[in-house]
Amino acid sequence: MSDRTAASLRVEALSYGVGDGRHLVDAVDLTAAPGETVGLVGPNGSGKSTALRCVYRALRPTGGTVLVDRRDLAALTPRESARALAAMTQDSSVDLDFTVREVVALGRAPHLRGNQPLSERERDLVTAAMARLDIGHLAHRGILTLSGGERQRVLVARALVQEPKILVLDEPTNHLDIRHQLELLSLLRGSGLTVLVVLHDLNLAAAACDRLAVLSRGRLVASGTPGEVLTAELLREVFGVRAEVVRHPHTGDPQLLYVLPTHP
Template identity: 80%
Template sequence: MELALDGVTFALDGKTLVRDLSLRVGTGQVVGLVGPNGSGKSTALRCVYRALRPTGGTVLVDGRDLTSLTLRESARAVAAMTQDSSVDLDFTVEEVVALGRAPHLRGNGIPGVRERELVTGTLARLDIGHLARRGILTLSGGERQRVLVARALVQEPEILVLDEPTNHLDIRHQIELLSLLRGSGLTVLVVLHDLNLAAAACDRLAVLSQGRLVAAGTPEDVLTAGLLREVFGVRAEVVRHPRTGDPQLLYALTPRP
């Protein structure tokens, strides 16, 4: 299923946070949305998972205006893991992940055998099966992050939207999660701050600055010393990973006095 943002604009209180953003995520592609803090990345994602309604432009799912779908239909097509996901009640991990099945159940339908098997299998994929009976409020930040990703995957979407999913994760789980996304076959739009991980995990990158798209293409095409200096305000050397050939960045820190 293809995702497209066609001239998406979002303004609030007279300030334009995203301006005329056009971006295509092809079926099965992983596209990384990168940029400095405050560049409009999370706002763009919120328009995709319908937390915000664009003030201009359209979000399209396989050519259909997202707003033409019912909320249940769009929840079956698009799942999101957001920065501000929170669980205030101490549900068990199993219960939280099972909430991802809500768009597929009618009324107050009780999850059946397939739902329970799907939850169990997804917990295992995210290496959190041992936490199934733990209360969500007792978990570390990294453990909770993986639970929220599991909830989105259990939703069985065709499009997955993730806002900084590697936050709080140790390096092993960062790599495992991004490898899972690459092999999932889903259409993925993901915000990442670590540009080296983005280069390794994403088919294409889109760079936002002050709400505008300033570059889009393969990691090799996008991650140049000039763009890093202009958009992020940092000096970096771009080298190739010795095993994968992916571009990797070596940052130049200001020397100590």
């Protein structure tokens, strides 16, 4: 989708505190090399979404820095930041009934001035992004008429059209059927971009990510390859579940077989 090179992402001692003295994110360090897909995982309330909001500047960290190719993201203008990093969030929404093509084309906004029309290349980018997300047939539909899964794919296409160096996504597989979950995660990993993604499904995270970073109570408790991180001990201590870790017969990725709490 983009001929721009991917950027490195480095988060150093990132913290976000609230008024009562608690830290929702507490001194988190993580890195993503250019072109690497890093999954951020953890139980509900562990600080994943808050950390992501600090990375894409929806929240101002109370401590630490976010560096893109060793440049402090907070020092960039909003336009510069949007050209470097695109975000797809859980609360992404479109309140007006634009067509799908119009919504996807909004991804070009950081590159345009005023009412400048799209170039031929940019129109081709929009068409290609819709094709890759399997939404070309929806181009002239109003976005408010779409299902949750269709709308999710439109927003991913919009982020890709932005031509960022880094993609930050918070639960991008929400509302998607299994086919589109797998296709989306495969697309992200093969995009050549640096990707930081929050996922709840640990089996999907193991299959789609080069490395995982595990948060618990706002702190980073483990990081490494999926095989290094996803152990029965960590699953019990961090997620409070019993699971057996096996290898996928085709890919060798770790896969988790959960045991219901009622099972002896």
